[in-house]
Amino acid sequence: MTCSQGETIVTNSLTVGIVGATGAVGQELVRLLHERNFPMASLRLFASARSAGKTVERFGKKYTVEEAKPGVFADVDVAFFAAGGSVTRALAPDAIASKCLVIDKSSAFRMEKDVPLVIPEINPEALLNHKGLIANPNCSTAVTLMGLWPLHKRFGLKRYICSTYQSVSGTGAEAIRELEAQTQAYVKGEPLPRKVYPYQIAFNCIPQVDTFGADGYTGEENKMMLESRKIMGLPALKVSATCVRVPVVRAHSISVSAEFEKPVSVEAARQAIREFEGAVLVDEPAEKKYPTPLDFAEKVKCGVGRIRVDTAFDNGLSFWVAGDNLWKGAALNAVQNAELMFRKGWLKPKAALAKV
CATH class of the missing domain: 3.30.360.10 (Dihydrodipicolinate Reductase; domain 2)
Incomplete structure (x- = not known):
């Protein structure tokens, strides 16, 4: 799209993060986001300090793995957590405070009353009730x-x-x-x-x-x-x-x-x-x-x-x-929830307007 200087355009693509990106479910998330053409402006991969700094190549693109820690979610619109309950408990509150939607595969918050536990083919309406975190069910x-x-x-x-x-x-x-x-x-x-x-x-x-x-x-x-x-x-x-x-x-x-x-x-x-x-x-x-x-x-x-x-x-x-179990039981269900929210207009970039 050609724009004159100063014109305002709408950008719909999301900045996506994956916490636990080097694990089995994390790798499936990377794959599914690419294969299903999820609307990503950029993808950031987070893992433990031990994996931070490593370069991984996925679908013809090179990514540098970042350490999953407080403060990294400021520019992330949606973060898929696939690193276990202790990591979710430690980092999800920081992500939510940054207005980053968390979609979590762990059991950390599944049974909390104000946390939607969603399979989109069954209870998609529950997505509307989230307070920053959506839980994935057990596989x-x-x-x-x-x-x-x-x-x-x-x-x-x-x-x-x-x-x-x-x-x-x-x-x-x-x-x-x-x-x-x-x-x-x-x-x-x-x-x-x-x-x-x-x-x-x-x-x-x-x-x-x-x-x-x-x-x-x-x-x-x-x-x-x-x-x-x-x-x-x-x-x-x-x-x-x-x-x-x-x-x-x-x-x-x-x-x-x-x-x-x-x-x-x-x-x-x-x-x-x-x-x-x-x-x-x-x-x-x-x-x-x-x-x-x-x-x-x-x-x-x-x-x-x-x-x-x-x-x-x-x-x-x-x-x-x-x-x-790695798809419908984990990564796919999480991506489907995000896809549905995006289609419905319930998930948008933090900065939907950009100056060109």
Whole structure:
């Protein structure tokens, strides 16, 4: 656009920051922001002091990693936090004070009453109620609700019981390396290195994700219970979860049994999934077609299949859902929230007017 000197123009692109940019979710955020053509004027990568000063190349551009510390958000319009709860607690207040919108993947503020916990396909209206910070749900919660929400809208959810099959990428890059190293050692007949998990993960399942509480449930299991109620707007929803780490690199899967208020049918359930923007129906049992984590790694939508009448519940359905824990369970959901806010005009640059 050619402008005469002194003319005022509107600039819509945002200055974006990623805190925890060198981690697994941070790297996916960089990728998705570029691949989805997010309206960025500039991108700044923040990490620990140990990583500060490093140069990384992404999508043909070179970025110098900056230390994540107070004061760096003055010129940032929106910051995606992907560095854990302690970092969010330490730095989010400073970002918010700088009028930088924080979209946080950690559990630090998810259950705070005045913090929206948002999956845009489910409760987008909650984005309007933010006070500077929007929380992302737990990865397993996000994937599970991609199957449950459309069924709730059709039949009215009363309760659900689930077991998760969670990939090692949910723990981080070191866990991926441990799975690979253990697999190679196992094949060679060598001792298996073990550092990340309390048990061997290769060729094994570990029924513990997060630490155990006094009630016998893990932190991950309690997150699923509490977050489901908040996101779906069902404070009395009964939920029981068992979370299991499995030797899969990427994408989580969840087996769900749910009871509903209204009579159910398999075909009506399938149609509800077909019509839902967040899921893909993969449910042809006779043809052995159902979602697997391998098929839904690096996919925008989650796959739902194995839909059948649950014989333990009145008005019950059982199903299987698979989705990418690093995408819908983390980075993608955060970017989708920002995209929606930008489209609606709820997210704008701090300096929307520039003098030329």
